[in-house]
Amino acid sequence: MSAAFRQRPWEALLASLLAALFRRTVRRGLRGVWVQGELPAGPWVLAANHHSWWDAYVLPVLLDHWRVRFRIVVSDRRLAEFSFFRGLGALEASRVRQALYALRRKEALIIFPEGExxxxxxxxxxxxxxxxxxxxxxxxxxxxxxRVVLRGQELPEAYVVFGEPLAADLEGLERSLNRMLSDLDGQIGAALPEEPLPGFRLVLPGRKSTHERMAFWGLALARFTRER
Incomplete structure (x- = not known):
């Protein structure tokens, strides 16, 4: 989704089509994407947990929404299976020189350090x-x-927490991510199922549940019958 790397015209067209497909998938498949915390000025290496298929869709679409120049690092095996990811600027995990070059061009990197x-x-x-x-x-x-979770609505909801930037310390990263995930899981477990988590802001609206869409017509029908 980052347009900073050099592309031939057909590659740019493919990247635009794939980016649109990713956006549509997120907006049609989720009730929304809620965010807590602020995205600092880059470049940086964004290190996230990888506990859902949705992670590799939500984060690129979110950064693209904010017009952040980025590349996403994908395992060599996964990129061999889904080679079209290259059109979105994906890099094989083994191509460390390309990843360093992207950072030096002031592009951000998305990495899932669990690897799978x-x-x-x-x-x-x-x-x-x-x-x-x-x-x-x-x-x-x-x-x-x-976390992408199915709570009290028809469709899953995505919650994304941006932590404070850290020095390049693997143990510190692991502690920070585990603490953030524990806090997020606690909030999910304690919140009212039909309401978004408190303290989060809706950044990418998705598709409303059927009963939410029907509520408008229910109110209209109730008003009509009262007037009669």
Missing amino acids: LHPPGRMGPLHRGAAWLAERARVPLLPVAV
Whole structure:
């Protein structure tokens, strides 16, 4: 989704089409994306948990919405399966020189340091790549906690927490992410199921539940019958 890397005309067209597909997928498949915290000025290495298929859609669409120049680091195996990700600026995890070059061009990186999907809960073992890249490029690590949950509405909701930037320390990153995820899970467990979590702002509206869409017609019908 980042347009900063050099593209041929057909690659730029493909990138635009794929970006539009990602946006449509998020807006049609989720009730919305809610955010807590602020996105600092880049560049930085955004390190997030990877506990849902949605993570690789929500974060790129969110950064694209904010017009942040970024690349996303994808495992070599995953990129071989979904080669069209290259049209969105994806980099193989083994291409560390390209990742460093992107950071030096003031582009951000999205990395899932667990390397693959893990069950929700605490972070799985973290690979060192995110901290190594941040250290070599002399940029901060940006911890981000993501939960996509089905609560009291028809469609899932995405909640994204941006933490404070960190020095390039893998243990510090793991502690920060586990704390953020624990806090977020606690909020999800305690909040009213049909209401968004308090303290979050809606950044990307999605699709309302059927009963929310029907509520308008219910009110209109009630008003009509009263008037008669």
